[in-house]
Amino acid sequence: MINMKRRTFLKGSVAAGAVGAAVSAGLLTPRVVLAAWPSAAFEAKSVDSALDALMGSHAMENSDKISIRAPDIAENGAVVPVSVTAPMSGIDTISIIAEKNAAPLTAAFKLGKGAEGYVSTRIKMGKTSNVIAVVKAGGKMYSASKEVKVTIGGCGG
Amino acid sequence: MATIKIRAKLQGDETTVKALIQHPMDTGQVKDKKTGKLIPAHFIQEVNCALNGNNVMTALWGPAVSKNPYLSFKFKGAKAGDTLKLSWVDNKGESDSIETQVS
Structure with a gap:
């Protein structure tokens, strides 16, 4: 009798273990990316620290191939x-940064x-500043920037 | 209520997706003119786009993306009639999604 219980207990724990393994392997969590919203990167106050938080580095190479x-x-x-249009192959991410915003990323x-190396969107800018595009492709980071003069800021009240 | 307008147009082998989402995108820095209190931050954090269930683009957004955000990107490998699904989630956990056919 005691042994019977032990058997069922073992069976149960093996089944639970299998489910746990499936979860950790990412099979049952198709939305894993959601948990990964990088708040540190979006709250960072400087371009370098934002990139460090987002990509783990801010070592970039200027590239005139990227057009903003x-x-x-x-x-x-x-x-x-x-x-932002970038001709590189194997592009991982394209980030858009407003250099002088309180939180630049x-x-x-x-x-x-x-996906092609092209994204387009609309952003808010607090004041005149460079808009920086950072393209990560093949493990390297490339950047380009363009100055935008802002006559009425769009971040404060 | 649909908050998303989307179009996916195939030209040659390249599909251009354009989407417009209705969302306040409050930064948390703006005061309500009537009450003088700060309007709490309320912005989309993540936009996912998948073709026939396979992710083609994930956008991570901060509060500095404009109100009623516009988004456009291009990708290869779609055929006319393929299903493109776009979904968003904001910092309050609200979400919406839409499906469209590549044309």
């Missing part, structure tokens, strides 16, 4: 259209299989 399309003068800092795009 943004207005020279933005009348309304609350809506600044920014497009605005957006990071992780590109999946088949």
Whole structure:
């Protein structure tokens, strides 16, 4: 009788162990990325510390191949259209940074299989500053920047 | 209520996705003019886009993405009629998603 209980107990724990293994292997959690929203990177107060938090490094190489399309003068800092085009192959992420914002990192795009080196969005800018695009491809980071003059800031009240 | 408008257009072998999401994107730094209190931060943190269930793009956003965000990107490997799903989650845990066909 005691042995019977022991058997069922063992069976149960093996089954639970299998489920646990499946979870840790990522099989049952398709939304793992969600938990990984990098708050440290988005709250960082400088470009370098934001990149350190996001990518683990801020060692970048300037690249004139990356093109940033943004207005020279933005009348309304609350809506600044920014497009980034990068010709590199095997692009991992494209990040858009507004250098003088209180928290410079605005957006990071992780590109999946088949995605081209192009993203476009609209960002808020507190004041005139460089918009920096950081492209991570093949384990290296490349950057380019463009100055946008802001006449009315879009971050404060 | 649908908060997302999306279009996925195939040209040659390249699909261009354009999406517009309705969301306040409050930064947490702006005061309410009536009450003088700060409007709490409320912004989209993550946007996922998948083609036939396979992720093609994940955007991580901070509060400095504009109100009613616009997003566009391109990818290869889709056929007309493929299903593209876009979903977002914000810092309050609210979310929405939409499916569209590549055309």
